[in-house]
Amino acid sequence: MSYSVIFIEDEKIVREELVASIRWELLGLDLVATASDGIEGEKLIKQYEPDIVITDIRLPGIDGLTMLSRCPINHAIILSGHTDFNYMKQAIRLGVFDYLLKPIDDVELEETLSNLVKKLEEEDKDFEQLRTTRSVSTSELIPLPHGVNNHVIDSTIGFISQNYSSPVGLQEAAAFLELSESHLSRLFKEVTGLNFLQYLNAWRINKAVDLMKDPKRNIGEIATSCGFPTPGYFAKIFKRFSGVTPTQYRDEHSGK
Template identity: 40%
Template sequence: MIRIVIAEDEDIIRSGLLYTIDWLSMNAVVVASAATGSEGLEKIKSLQPDIVIADIKMPGMSGLDMIEAAQKAKIDFIPIVLTSYSDFNYAKSAIALRVFDYLLKPVDEAKIKEVVLRAQEQLAKNRIAQKAERAESAGASPSPFLPPMVSDNPYIAACLSAIEQNYAEHPNIETLARTLKVSASYLSRLFKKHTSMTFLDFLNTYRIQKAVSLLADQKYRVYEVAAMTGFSSYKRFYEVFKSYAGFPPTELAKQDGKQKS
């Protein structure tokens, strides 16, 4: 699974990227988000993501400064820049930093998917090249195969499948562990290691992502969306939604032109 860090100082845009984009369909997970360049740099250093999506210009440390600092720290990732700017000086700086692509605000999900999938292809090529270099250095014949991706792990694949297919039916790590014939503590540690999130955090993030899509359709009331996404009560849904998205579900309903609470 591809690991992504997002750095964006605008709360609404950052929340939109986190909760309205179907990252799982791209075999990707957002392992962290940051509101400043300096915070983003710390996340990159600690989590070593595959892809970094950063606003080109943020207060204090800009997205480009953050990318440059991370590259100087010898962290290998693919940088993608968010921008509403056409400033040529920024463009020149981005070229020098080998930025993979630009995403113009307001961000379009289809464009994000296209860019992220191309970035994954580039990651695969990079890994093949690195594996070949290591094999040649060791005097062996280069192998055309990639090392196993995280999602190839059968335990992680089972967890992701359970979340994707049964997110409204309260999947939990204990039941999955019994099905997979491993201990719950082992499966929990393995999931956290591969996704940088607990199973519950990942599940709730996925549920809120689905809730945002359902509310945006304007076909359901907020309490109906709460039930559809697996929450036992409207109150619990409201609390979790606000905690993860940064704003209440009723606000999203208002923004979409209808209050359906």
């Protein structure tokens, strides 16, 4: 299995050098598109919905962080010639995997990509475990812990249950609970076995599955009402959790 990548960099020499030198296939990656500005980058991200986005911060049109905030992003790597703390802080809030300073060293970027691929593979194993441990008797597609006898985690799950249909994430949950994002992230994974985004997406998928029982409901409408930014992103996440597309799932369960 390979993971898709989009690379956005306005410096042509840097872009072409990295495209040619990084051993994409060896790393288990498929470079599906490149762009030289933020506007084109946003368009391509929304079109391909890649697993990984590699981007510079300072881009023509719109900057890289603004571009990322407008798109359904799974994982991103920032390339920048600036050590501005505000940039780094924004990147952390957007869930950026790593922040690399220019000039970019090929070995360092390949090492970062290799670590990110390992993380994606671990997430896929988590998804597979969720699928295989599902009880036939449960109404949920994905079995999730609801009451774990931990006040912080139970409060976080409560926050998710009340806000899953809105564009919320770890940052908003941590602010609501008045905790640091790093502490909440670490504790949530330790207690539930899933990271915050995995749990949030699983909750949204379960809600979507419930809504899909109504044949009159459009899948795109269901995706939006459950907090997914686009129907395409919903379909991608749904397939990672269930192994089939939303349409296939609905067709298979339409008579049940």
